[in-house]
Amino acid sequence: MTAPSHPAGGASAPDGAEGRVYNVGGADWDEIVAAVGEPSDDSHGEERIVVNMGPQHPSTHGVLRMILTLDGETVTELRPVIGYLHTGIEKNMEFRTWTQGVTFITRADYLMPFFNETAYCLAVERLLGIEDRIPERANVIRVLMMELNRISSHLTGVGPFGLEVGASTVFIYAVRERERTLDLFELITGLRMNHAYIRPGGVSQDLPSGAIEKLREYVRMMPKQFGEIRALFDHSPVFLARTKNIAYLDLAGCMALGVTGPMLRTAGLPWDLRKSQPYCGYETYEFDVPVRQSCDAYGRYLVRMDEMDQSLRIIEQCLDRLEGPRPANDPVMIEDAKIGWPARLALGPDGLGPAPDHIAHIMGQSMEALIHHFKLVTEGFRVPAGQAYAALESPRGELGCHVVSDGGTRPYRVHLRDPSFNNLQSLPAMAEGGLVADVIPAVASVDPVMGGVDR
Amino acid sequence: MTETNQPQQPPQASQPSQVSQADDPAAPDAAELAGRERLSEPVVRTGMFGAEGTPDTSGYGGLQVRQQPPVFSSRPYGSYFDDIADALGSSLEQSDLSFGDAVERVVVDRGELTFHVRREHLPAVARRLRNDPTLAFELCTGVSGVHYPLEAGRELRAVYHMVSITRNRRLRVEVSAPDHDPHIPSLVDVYPANDWHERETWDFFGIVFDGHPALTRIEMPDDWKGHPQRKDYPLGGIPVEYRGATVPPPDERRGYE
Numbered sequence: 253m254t255a256p257s258h259p260a261g262g263a264s265a266p267d268g269a270e271g272r273v274y275n276v277g278g279a280d281w282d283e284i285v286a287a288v289g290e291p292s293d294d295s296h297g298e299e300r301i302v303v304n305m306g307p308q309h310p311s312t313h314g315v316l317r318m319i320l321t322l323d324g325e326t327v328t329e330l331r332p333v334i335g336y337l338h339t340g341i342e343k344n345m346e347f348r349t350w351t352q353g354v355t356f357i358t359r360a361d362y363l364m365p366f367f368n369e370t371a372y373c374l375a376v377e378r379l380l381g382i383e384d385r386i387p388e389r390a391n392v393i394r395v396l397m398m399e400l401n402r403i404s405s406h407l408t409g410v411g412p413f414g415l416e417v418g419a420s421t422v423f424i425y426a427v428r429e430r431e432r433t434l435d436l437f438e439l440i441t442g443l444r445m446n447h448a449y450i451r452p453g454g455v456s457q458d459l460p461s462g463a464i465e466k467l468r469e470y471v472r473m474m475p476k477q478f479g480e481i482r483a484l485f486d487h488s489p490v491f492l493a494r495t496k497n498i499a500y501l502d503l504a505g506c507m508a509l510g511v512t513g514p515m516l517r518t519a520g521l522p523w524d525l526r527k528s529q530p531y532c533g534y535e536t537y538e539f540d541v542p543v544r545q546s547c548d549a550y551g552r553y554l555v556r557m558d559e560m561d562q563s564l565r566i567i568e569q570c571l572d573r574l575e576g577p578r579p580a581n582d583p584v585m586i587e588d589a590k591i592g593w594p595a596r597l598a599l600g601p602d603g604l605g606p607a608p609d610h611i612a613h614i615m616g617q618s619m620e621a622l623i624h625h626f627k628l629v630t631e632g633f634r635v636p637a638g639q640a641y642a643a644l645e646s647p648r649g650e651l652g653c654h655v656v657s658d659g660g661t662r663p664y665r666v667h668l669r670d671p672s673f674n675n676l677q678s679l680p681a682m683a684e685g686g687l688v689a690d691v692i693p694a695v696a697s698v699d700p701v702m703g704g705v706d707r
Numbered sequence: 708m709t710e711t712n713q714p715q716q717p718p719q720a721s722q723p724s725q726v727s728q729a730d731d732p733a734a735p736d737a738a739e740l741a742g743r744e745r746l747s748e749p750v751v752r753t754g755m756f757g758a759e760g761t762p763d764t765s766g767y768g769g770l771q772v773r774q775q776p777p778v779f780s781s782r783p784y785g786s787y788f789d790d791i792a793d794a795l796g797s798s799l800e801q802s803d804l805s806f807g808d809a810v811e812r813v814v815v816d817r818g819e820l821t822f823h824v825r826r827e828h829l830p831a832v833a834r835r836l837r838n839d840p841t842l843a844f845e846l847c848t849g850v851s852g853v854h855y856p857l858e859a860g861r862e863l864r865a866v867y868h869m870v871s872i873t874r875n876r877r878l879r880v881e882v883s884a885p886d887h888d889p890h891i892p893s894l895v896d897v898y899p900a901n902d903w904h905e906r907e908t909w910d911f912f913g914i915v916f917d918g919h920p921a922l923t924r925i926e927m928p929d930d931w932k933g934h935p936q937r938k939d940y941p942l943g944g945i946p947v948e949y950r951g952a953t954v955p956p957p958d959e960r961r962g963y964e
């Protein structure tokens with residue numbers, strides 16, 4: 253059979269067993285549409301178009317690629333393709349000490365670094381058998397940082413959601429508030445992202461002076477800023493039309509596909525690991541689990557907004573606990589010199605480093621301390637053989653860390669069960685049979701982060 | 708990665724050592740005994756990073772890691788673990804399968820319960836775990852592969868973590884397969900969520916999940932050779948091909964000094 257020679261510039265129509273095939277190179281949509289509309293003896297009246305969306309596409313949240321099969325404007329098949337951001341974090345961690353592992357795993361899902369770090373540290377601490385010996389103050393700081401991180405992550409979920417359905421003001425508002433949160437991260441950890449702040453045994457350093465005041469101001473200010481976003485979105489007819497009853501996934505679908513997090517809670521199930529299997533002392537905080545019954549993209553947006561309000565509540569309770577006169581001995585790292593590294597840090601003129609009195613101690617006073625320090629830094633600590641799985645409620649769902657030790661000073665295997673990786677599987681279930689325009693709110697409502705998906 | 712530079716003993720089927728909770732209070736030198744036992748295990752790895760002759764030499768290298776004997780636990784397991792074992796046992800009996808047939812080993816360690824399930828019985832066990840209302844493990848949070856090149860006959864492991872939302876419980880199911888026959892039945896029929904997870908484990912470890920609807924690579928390129936997270940696959944040292952040209956690995960590139 254001969255394919256009709258086609259005049260389109262970027263499109264070619266080669267011979268193929270499937271009939272006419274048009275390859276689209278660039279902005280030649282009009283020609284393609286015209287060519288597809290041409291009557292042909294071998295087309296069987298079929299108007300199937302395969303569209304490749306991504307991996308470089310502004311509305312795919314990074315390097316997600318989707319292969320869409322369209323019948324008119326209806327999506328008949330959607331195949332997500334991932335792997336464009338695979339960086340081998342899990343493999344790399346097998347070649348570094350347990351403490352250094354934190355600096356790798358924080359980069360997995362780069363929008364929720366504190367959750368990655370905490371999941372990994374909880375698993376390592378379980379292997380070490382030191383879960384009960386983590387200082388109280390370290391746990392409070394962990395909860396504080398995770399809840400701040402939940403806000404910054406949800407803001408990055410909601411903001412680009414707006415951008416993708418055409419609401420650029422919301423995007424700017426959300427990114428502005430996220431930036432305020434990242435300023436706090438920078439104040440506390442020294443870095444906006446990729447902090448490596450939470451370490452096996454505690455956290456790397458205490459809050460700097462002035463941080464509590466800054467956090468108080470943040471908590472005071474944020475409800476109004478969230479209100480600005482909600483005022484633009486909650487009742488916007490355009491936003492409602494794009495998201496209400498779109499990307500429907502009910503409870504049965506969530507269960508079968510292993511979907512957790514805000515997507516599951518929008519299907520009506522109040523499953524939140526902070527409540528059901530608490531860690532880091534979450535059972536001592538007062539907060540609610542927002543739930544919606546709508547199973548759609550709009551409901552997921554509302555759940556995320558409600559969760560940010562609850563996070564503010566938790567942050568306030570953390571600040572109450574951190575404030576006030578500190579007991580003389582109130583460490584943020586486990587008091588076990590063979591595990592707790594970095595031993596003691598202080599902010600110097602050239603940045604964060606070992607505290608001067610610690611240096612004086614190991615260099616001038618105690619040979620044993622120097623040996624311990626050297627061993628801990630170069631070799632790291634040994635972790636008894638075995639395996640552990642620690643799970644926590646990340647902004648996107650259950651984040652699990654499966655850690656295997658062979659008894660050495662570096663992990664034998666680290667596996668991150670990333671919620672975005674799992675939840676992306678539900679895209680075909682949500683988008684097939686719908687319109688092509690609804691694919692974009694569907695992706696945005698999953699809130700995938702490719703750094704976590706591909707690791 | 709060079710796993711060892713010691714003369715290699717073939718991994719022996721050493722007697723599983725009982726995880727003792729509170730036995731032997733009268734043993735005179737329990738610590739010394741344990742120490743001697745540990746030292747009798749073969750050295751499986753020396754050095755810290757396992758990399759020789761690469762730029763990555765940032766560590767102290769005199770470390771020895773000895774092979775750990777396999778552990779198993781016996782009843783009572785404690786916590787809710789006995790309930791799970793009982794419920795699974797009576798549930799399996801309905802399909803003419805005993806707990807001992809399906810589960811070769813139970814490990815209770817650090818507050819976590821692990822069932823080592825024989826691979827041929829994995830789908831039956833998973834179906835029971837999901838469907839039996841007394842078990843109700845609705846969620847499977849995916850598969851994590853582990854490669855133990857020194858454990859002959861059970862080198863490859865697929866580790867499943869199950870969650871029961873109804874009963875708020877967790878369970879780990881571990882399945883092993885030998886390197887020369889890396890087949891494990893797929894659980895996509897029972898837990899559709901495992902689709903991508905099994906593809907990932909195939910991609911990284913080379914475990915073939917029989918019955919998976921489309922077991923293709925997911926993270927690495929389709930034409931990639933090898934399975935990168937196996938222990939016999941090096942970190943780095945792989946030439947990268949891009950559009951017909953080949954870029955050598957960093958340690959083999961031309962120096963500019």
